[in-house]
Amino acid sequence: MDSVMAAPDAPPQAVVLVSAGASHSVALLTGNALCSWGRGEDGQLGHGDAEDRLVPTVLSGFDAPGIASVICGADHTTAYSEEELQVYSWGWGDFGRLGHGNSTDVFTPQPVKALQGLKIKQIACGDSHCLAVTMAGEVQSWGRNQNGQLGLGTTEDSLLPQKIQAFEGVCVKMIAAGAEHTSAVTEDGDLYGWGWGRYGNLGLGDRNDRLFPEKVSSVEGEKMVLVACGWRHTITVSESGTMYTYGWSKYGQLGHGDFEDHLVPHKLESLKDSTISQISGGWRHTMALTSEGKLYGWGWNKFGQVGVGNNDDHCSPVQVHFPEEQKISQVACGWRHTLALSEKKNVFSWGRGTSGQLGNGEIVDRWSPYSALAQCLTLFYEETQYLIFAIYTLPSY
Template sequence: MEEEAMEVEAPSGLHMGEVTSPVRRVLLVSAGASHSVALLSGNIVCSWGRGEDGQLGLGDAEDRFTPTQLSALDDHGIISVTCGADHTTAYSASRAELYSWGWGDFGRLGHGNSSDVFTPQPVKALYGLQIKQIACGDSHCLAVTMEGEVQSWGRNQNGQLGLGTVEDSLLPQKMHAFKGVRIKMVAAGAEHTAAVTEDGELYGWGWGRYGNLGLGDRNDRLLPEKVNVVEKMVMVACGWRHTISVSASGELYTFGWSKYGQLGHGDFEDHLVPHKLESLSSSFINQISGGWRHTMALSSDGKLYGWGWNKFGQVGVGDYIDHCSPIQVKFPQSQKVVQVSCGWRHTLAVTERNNVFSWGRGTNGQLGLGESIDRNLPKIVETLSVDGSSGLQIQAAKVDQSSGRSWVSPSERYAVVPGEAVSYNLHFSSYPASGFHELIISLLHLCLRTLSD
C-alpha cells in the first residue's frame, strides 16, 4: 500500500523536466501487490509485473518482466505515480488531472462504476483540482488537495473512506469531517486510513481490529478520530494491517498487527497505540513505507532498514526469515538510498547514484529483472539504472492503447501459480450470465486467500 507525495525531489539535482540520453533517470517508484511503476525524468511512466487486471495500463492483461513505457501518458506532464494493490494512479499538475487504471471493483478507480480499466483514464470528478498527494490502499483511494482538503473513494465496508457510512463510493467524495483542518498527508492500508495534519496531529479511521488505528482499542471508526501522540507527527504510512508514523524529531512509531514482526519492536505482539521504535532512536527517519506484512524506513543519512514478513526475501537482508527488529539493507558500493516503496511481497529502492534496485517476490516480473525468481538481496534493475544500463533501452508497449476498457476471461486471469495462494480478486461485473463456473473459480481463490491470512 503506497502513499506518494506530489512534490518529488529529483535525485542529484535532477530537474523534473530534464530528459537524459540514453538513460532517463528514475525520480519515483511505487510498488503494488504484484506490480511496479516508475516515474522517469521527462515525465515518462513505466510499469512492469502482473497485468491481469490492467494495472500496468498497457492495454492488455499480460505480465511484463521488464519496465515497459506507458506511452499513453507521454506528453501528459505526469509528476506522480501511486500503486494500489491491483490498480494505479498518476497525476498531472499542468492538466490538473488524475488518471487511474486497473481493477475497478468497489469503485476504487473513481470513474463512477466498477469496471476494470486497461489504459489510463481521467477521474473526471477531480478534474481541475490541484492535488498534492495521493494514497492508494487495497481497494480505496484518497487525494489531498493543495488547500489541505481530502477526497476519498472506493471500498468502504469498514468506514475507511471516513464519510460516516459503510457504503462504497464509486466517485470521489469530499471528507467533511476535516472541515477547518488542513491535512498534510494521508495513508491507506487494506481497510484502514490514517492522516497527519499540518499542525502535526495524527488521525485514524476504518478497520481497527488489530489496533491499527492507534486509538487504544480494536473497534472500527467510520469517521476520523484523533490519535493520542506525545510528539507532533509529520509523516504516516500504512501497511496492510499496521501503521507507521514519524515525528518532527525523526522518531519512528508503529502500531497495529505484528504477527510477523512488522512493528519492529523485537516481538510479535500487536500494539493498540503508537509505540516508539527504540532501536532506531539514534537515526533521523525521513521516509517510511508499509508492505503487506513488512516495513521499510529510510534515515536521513541514506541508510535503509527493513523488518517483518520475509517469506520471499522482501526485507532484503539475504535470508527468508521473519525479522521483528530493524536490519540494515546493504547496497553495492554502500550506495545511499533516496527513495523506497513496499509492495505486498516485494520492495523497490532508488539510490543517490540514480540506480533502481528490487528484491522479494518475483513470480510475475514485479522486480523488473526479466525473470520470475525471488530475490532476498537488492538486485539492480538494469534498464532503469545509470550504473547498470549498458545502453539498454526501455521496452515500448506494442499494444493498441486507444480503448480504456477490456474484458478478459477470469479463467485466464486466475491461473494458479505453483506454490502460492492466488489473488482473491472477484470481478463480478465481468462475468457473463453463462460464466457461473468462472465465478466459482474466483470464490475458491477467495477462500485460499482468506486461509493464507
C-alpha cells in the same frame, strides 16, 4: 556486467520515483515518461492488455503532460498531471477504486473527471480504496468502504471521489491507506486514524472500527510529519525524526523485538538514534529510510522482501546493504516485494518475483538487492519507446 543493450545517440532517462503494488511496479522517469512491470491481469500496468511484463515497459500511449506522481494500489494505479490538474487511474475497478463512477476494469490511463481542476498534493492508494489531499488540505476519498475506511460516516462504497467533511477546518498534510484502514497527519502535526481497527492499527487504544477520522491522543506533545500504512499496521514519524508503529505484529512488522500487537503508537527504540526521513509499509513488512540514506527493513520475509539475504522473519530493524554502499533516496513496499531508488538513480528490487514485479526479466524471488540489480535506462526513438537494463550479478551476503 553480464549484458548491456545500447544504441547510438540515445540519451538515458533518470528515474524520479518508484511505487509498488500487490504484484506490479511503476516508475516515473524524467522526460514525463511512465513505465510499469509485473502482473498485468487487471490492467494495472496500463498498456491496454492483460499481459504481465517481466521488464519495465514505457506506457507509450499515455502522453499527459507534467506527470508529478504515480502511485500503486494493490491491483490498480493512479497518476497526477500537475499541468492538467488531472488525476488518472487504471487497473482493477471493483468497488469503484478507480473513481470513474463504476466498477469496470480499465486497461489504459483514464481521467478521474470528478477531480479535474483540483491542485493535488498527494494521493494514497490502499487495497481497494484511494484518497487525495489537495493543496488546500482537503481530502477526497473513493472506493471500498466496508469498514469505514473512506471516512465518510458510512460503510457504503463510493464509486466517485467524495470530500471528507469531518476534516472541515482541519488542514491535512499527508494521508496513508492500508488494506481497510486509513491514517493522516495534519499541518499541525496531529495524527488521525479511521476504518478497520481490529488489530489496533488506528492507534486509538482499542480494536474497534471508526467511520470518521478520529484524533490519536496517545502522542500528545509530539508533532507528526509522516505516516504510512501496511496491510493492517501503521507507521508514523515525528518532527524530530522519531518513528512510531502500531497495529498488527504477527510477523514482527512493528519492529519492537516481539510479535505483539500495539493498540497505540509505540516508539521504535532500536532506531531512536536515527532520523527517519521516509517510511513504507508492505503487506506484512516495513521499511524505513534514514536521513543518511541508510535503509532498514523488518517483518514478514518469506520471499526475501526485507532484503537482508535470507527469508527469516525479523521482529527488529535490520540494515539493507547495497553495492558500493550506495545511499538510498526512496523506498516503496509492495505486498511481497520492495523497490528502492538510490541517490545515483539506480533502481533496486527484491522479494517476490513470480509475476515479474522485480523487473529483472526473471520470475524468481530475490532475497537481497545484491542478487540481481537492474539499473534502469531508457532509450527514446521517434518510432518506439522502450526501457533497457544493465544487469549486474553480484554476490549475496
